Amino acid sequence: MNSNNGNGRVWNTASGLHLKNFYAPEDVPESHRKHVAVPPGESPFHRGAYPTGYRTKPWRIFQLSGFGKPEDENERIRFLLEQGETGFIMEHDRNTGDHCYNVDHPDVVARREDVGLTGAVMQSVRDIDICMKDLPLATSYGHAGGAVVQHAPFALAGYWTVAKQRGVDLARLPGTGQSDFFLTYLGCVTKQQIPTRDGLRFNADIMEFCDKHLPRWVPVSIAGYNGADTGLNAYQELGALFANAVEYLEEIKRRNTMSLENAARACGGVNFRASMDLFEEASKMRAARLMWQQLLERRYGITNPKVANLRIHCVTAGSRMTYQQPLNNIVRGTVMALAAALGGVQSLGVSGYDEALSIPSEHAHQMSVRIQQILQEETNIQAVTDPLGGSYYVETLTAELVERAWEFFDEIMEQGGFLASLDSGWLHERAAENQSEDFRQQESGEQVIIGVTDHKDDVSPFDVDGFMGVDDAYDVALERLHEVRRTRYEKGASQALGALESVCRDGENIMPAMMDALAAEVTLGEIGDVYRSVFGDWATPIQT
Amino acid sequence: MSTAGKRILMAKTGLDGHWRGPTVVAKALRDAGFEVIMIGMARPEEVMQASIDEDVDLVGLNIGGHVDVAVRAIGMVRESRPEVPIFVGGVVPPHAKRKLEGLGVEVYPPGSQLPDIVAAAMRLTGAA
Numbered sequence: 001m002n003s004n005n006g007n008g009r010v011w012n013t014a015s016g017l018h019l020k021n022f023y024a025p026e027d028v029p030e031s032h033r034k035h036v037a038v039p040p041g042e043s044p045f046h047r048g049a050y051p052t053g054y055r056t057k058p059w060r061i062f063q064l065s066g067f068g069k070p071e072d073e074n075e076r077i078r079f080l081l082e083q084g085e086t087g088f089i090m091e092h093d094r095n096t097g098d099h100c101y102n103v104d105h106p107d108v109v110a111r112r113e114d115v116g117l118t119g120a121v122m123q124s125v126r127d128i129d130i131c132m133k134d135l136p137l138a139t140s141y142g143h144a145g146g147a148v149v150q151h152a153p154f155a156l157a158g159y160w161t162v163a164k165q166r167g168v169d170l171a172r173l174p175g176t177g178q179s180d181f182f183l184t185y186l187g188c189v190t191k192q193q194i195p196t197r198d199g200l201r202f203n204a205d206i207m208e209f210c211d212k213h214l215p216r217w218v219p220v221s222i223a224g225y226n227g228a229d230t231g232l233n234a235y236q237e238l239g240a241l242f243a244n245a246v247e248y249l250e251e252i253k254r255r256n257t258m259s260l261e262n263a264a265r266a267c268g269g270v271n272f273r274a275s276m277d278l279f280e281e282a283s284k285m286r287a288a289r290l291m292w293q294q295l296l297e298r299r300y301g302i303t304n305p306k307v308a309n310l311r312i313h314c315v316t317a318g319s320r321m322t323y324q325q326p327l328n329n330i331v332r333g334t335v336m337a338l339a340a341a342l343g344g345v346q347s348l349g350v351s352g353y354d355e356a357l358s359i360p361s362e363h364a365h366q367m368s369v370r371i372q373q374i375l376q377e378e379t380n381i382q383a384v385t386d387p388l389g390g391s392y393y394v395e396t397l398t399a400e401l402v403e404r405a406w407e408f409f410d411e412i413m414e415q416g417g418f419l420a421s422l423d424s425g426w427l428h429e430r431a432a433e434n435q436s437e438d439f440r441q442q443e444s445g446e447q448v449i450i451g452v453t454d455h456k457d458d459v460s461p462f463d464v465d466g467f468m469g470v471d472d473a474y475d476v477a478l479e480r481l482h483e484v485r486r487t488r489y490e491k492g493a494s495q496a497l498g499a500l501e502s503v504c505r506d507g508e509n510i511m512p513a514m515m516d517a518l519a520a521e522v523t524l525g526e527i528g529d530v531y532r533s534v535f536g537d538w539a540t541p542i543q544t
Numbered sequence: 545m546s547t548a549g550k551r552i553l554m555a556k557t558g559l560d561g562h563w564r565g566p567t568v569v570a571k572a573l574r575d576a577g578f579e580v581i582m583i584g585m586a587r588p589e590e591v592m593q594a595s596i597d598e599d600v601d602l603v604g605l606n607i608g609g610h611v612d613v614a615v616r617a618i619g620m621v622r623e624s625r626p627e628v629p630i631f632v633g634g635v636v637p638p639h640a641k642r643k644l645e646g647l648g649v650e651v652y653p654p655g656s657q658l659p660d661i662v663a664a665a666m667r668l669t670g671a672a
Contacts (some may be wrong), residue, residue, distance in 0.1 A: 095559045095609075107559060110587035113556055114609030188561035190583045230564055321565075323654040357637040357655040435568050439658050452655040466637025543582045544565060 014277035015233035017400055020271065023392035032399035040385045046290035046398065048344045049309040053385030060141060061372045066091025066119035067359055068470035070131035073120035079133065083369045087141035090131055091119035098148040098190045100528025101315030103477045116473025118359060123524045124484045128158035138168050142175040149199035152206065154527055157514040167230050176218035179203050181244055182226035185422040189542060194535040196419045204251045207266045207478050209511035211258040218269040228273035229319045231431030234284045235401050239408030241270060242295050243418040264296055265307045274340040275317040278381035283394050285312055285343025287401040313347040314340040321355035325451035326464045328345035329353035341381055348372060358466030377461065437509055488521040496520035504534040547577035547671045554602040555586040557617055558608035565634060566606040572658040573665055584655050588617035595628060601669040603630045611640035618647060629668040
């Protein structure tokens with residue numbers, strides 16, 4: 001009946017789901033129809049996490065930011081807050097942070113010009129203190145950094161130590177870290193990393209520690225984004241994200257040291273990618289909320305609405321930002337942000353229009369904030385919650401994504417679970433298949449990217465040269481590292497490091513010892529050396 | 545001429561761990577008949593050493609960070625294997641692209657299409 005494909009072309013979503021020309025009431029699966037009339041803020045939450053949506057809680061404007069020396073990053077964060085950002089993210093230099101190396105590590109020395117290009121270098125609590133200067137810790141929503149699993153305990157303990165020193169009560173401190181398996185073991189496979197089993201332990205330790213001391217802190221954030229931007233499609237991103245959540249919940253269940261409800265609440269702040277397929281991406285956010293409710297009820301018997309309502313942070317797809325004709329990316333950022341807003345996310349970061357060239361310039365950063373402000377203030381989009389709800393198309397797509405995502409979840413379970421699918425490289429293969437397919441479609445003309453595959457001529461090229469960063473990040477970091485070693489109370493530092501090593505070996509929660517280590521000015525690289533001697537390296541399943 | 549027996553070394557100069565680009569390129573090169581040796585994240589001296597040990601016909605560098613790290617790797621390869629051509633891909637902003645092209649290195653920034661990269665590899669190795 002309505003399967004007219006136009007001039008013979010097959011119309012699919014970005015993840016390959018077949019699309020009809022139009023949707024009618026009978027297309028919405030019977031089992032899904034009952035959810036449609038449930039208002040937002042009520043189980044199963046697919047129509048929204050909160051009853052009054054953006055009217056009472058506009059999404060948080062939350063941009064990744066960081067480069068250079070800690071003071072450079074601090075300046076950029078304060079600039080973004082002045083521009084109207086409503087939370088802030090501290091990014092640590094990836095060369096040193098991800099690997100837990102100090103700047104005098106041979107692998108960093110060999111790439112010294114890279115240092116500070118992707119975040120500020122923070123090797124001790126002193127650096128973190130500089131980066132956090134005058135930031136509204138108690139009233140805003142801070143992201144402490146520590147996206148990579150082995151780095152997270154250091155980044156979190158550093159942030160909390162500085163907050164404590166400033167007299168902020170940790171029991172009231174809002175914020176989050178990330179400690180993301182998708183980034184660490186799938187998207188950006190670093191040169192050296194603790195094995196997944198030990199990474200799981202770290203994340204469970206963080207969850208336990210927050211449960212006791214930082215109840216308002218979101219301890220871990222599972223970032224499907226990092227899977228999706230590596231190649232996983234929409235339903236694979238969903239399925240894998242919940243398979244990851246199951247690993248955390250099972251670990252907590254096994255430990256029996258905190259309530260499973262609290263653990264579920266701790267896992268219930270997640271991160272998805274919004275890419276260019278507008279309706280599929282909006283439907284994905286809706287599907288995610290529905291799946292979380294189903295997972296908790298069916299697998300763990302958890303129905304508490306304060307736990308079962310998934311809160312979503314969303315980032316627009318960096319990989320879809322083009323090098324060619326970069327101003328076109330302002331349009332792409334807007335469309336992807338719209339998908340996220342239509343999907344009802346709680347928090348959003350928009351990639352810079354210069355994403356394919358460099359980390360964001362100040363102008364690109366401001367534009368990422370402006371895109372969100374224009375959507376919030378000029379389009380009336382915040383007036384009505386779940387504006388796509390009840391659309392035959394969107395409800396059908398939501399239901400189909402849920403179904404496909406559970407199938408993918410089951411496939412991961414058949415592989416032995418999420419960790420096993422990372423250890424074996426099975427998940428990497430799924431991402432790589434899609435990467436190759438993407439390129440094939442671009443070559444065949446099935447996938448058009450304006451300015452890249454088509455319409456390559458640019459009448460008056462706008463000069464976007466990429467952000468240059470600062471050139472003294474490495475030298476200053478090296479000087480500060482020497483200064484910390486020279487001026488800290490050495491006996492205290494070595495005792496704290498020794499205690500951390502014992503805890504790493506004995507299996508106790510590492511966070512109290514990590515807090516002591518940061519307070520004693522133990523440096524990042526010393527902590528990394530402990531990890532490397534205690535845990536060894538993850539056997540990377542892919543050749544990078 | 546053909547790609548049979550032509551060897552390409554691929555390395556990442558940075559520590560950033562983004563494997564998507566180089567992996568897709570390596571697959572396309574292998575599909576075209578090249579033998580691709582991937583050494584992953586490598587320091588400039590490791591790139592140079594591998595270009596000798598592996599007796600390659602072409603070196604491909606993926607840049608995720610500062611251009612000067614790549615420039616150092618290029619300099620070291622050129623010193624020991626001046627006859628081996630080098631091409632570069634990854635996040636290479638225009639100012640870095642100009643610098644590399646000034647060194648006689650071909651640059652393939654994001655958005656480059658695989659057939660163009662494969663054609664460049666064939667030309668640079670004398671396979672086409």
